Amino acid sequence: MARMHSxxxxxxxxxxxxKKVPSWxxxxxxxxxxxxxxxxxxxxxxxxIGIFLRDSYGIxxxxxxxxxxxxxxLKENNLTKDxxxxxxxxxxxxxxxxxxxxxxxxDMTAKRGLQLTSSKIRRLIKYYQKSKRLPADWKxxxxxxxxxxx
Numbered sequence: 001m002a003r004m005h006s007x008x009x010x011x012x013x014x015x016x017x018x019k020k021v022p023s024w025x026x027x028x029x030x031x032x033x034x035x036x037x038x039x040x041x042x043x044x045x046x047x048x049i050g051i052f053l054r055d056s057y058g059i060x061x062x063x064x065x066x067x068x069x070x071x072x073x074l075k076e077n078n079l080t081k082d083x084x085x086x087x088x089x090x091x092x093x094x095x096x097x098x099x100x101x102x103x104x105x106x107d108m109t110a111k112r113g114l115q116l117t118s119s120k121i122r123r124l125i126k127y128y129q130k131s132k133r134l135p136a137d138w139k140x141x142x143x144x145x146x147x148x149x150x
Contacts, residue, residue: 019064029066040079046070090121095145
């Protein structure tokens, strides 16, 4: 299948190892859930929690050890945010590109990046509305970007 914007075809693939609990795993399911909740209350995002658990605690896969993903644990404990993390990251990127374009009006590469980012945001919003993660009447306003980040 072709790439999203470059239309080139990639051959490299990476696969996660088989999901089985390693014998050397230092933590059990409930302990991992408590760690995830602790980091979420500290204001970390799901990806930051996963990276922190991997690097500092030696937990390679939360799903293999706890039986559910980080986002499922947060959803059970009502710690999820209003907007999904990937959508927030794209909005943050759009804010940064717009501020760059205000200073550098002749940067056509940045203008193209802004167009690509906004199209990714629109597609992601459409997906989240179909999967009921966002309300069907939710509208994205590119003129009020910083409101979404607060």
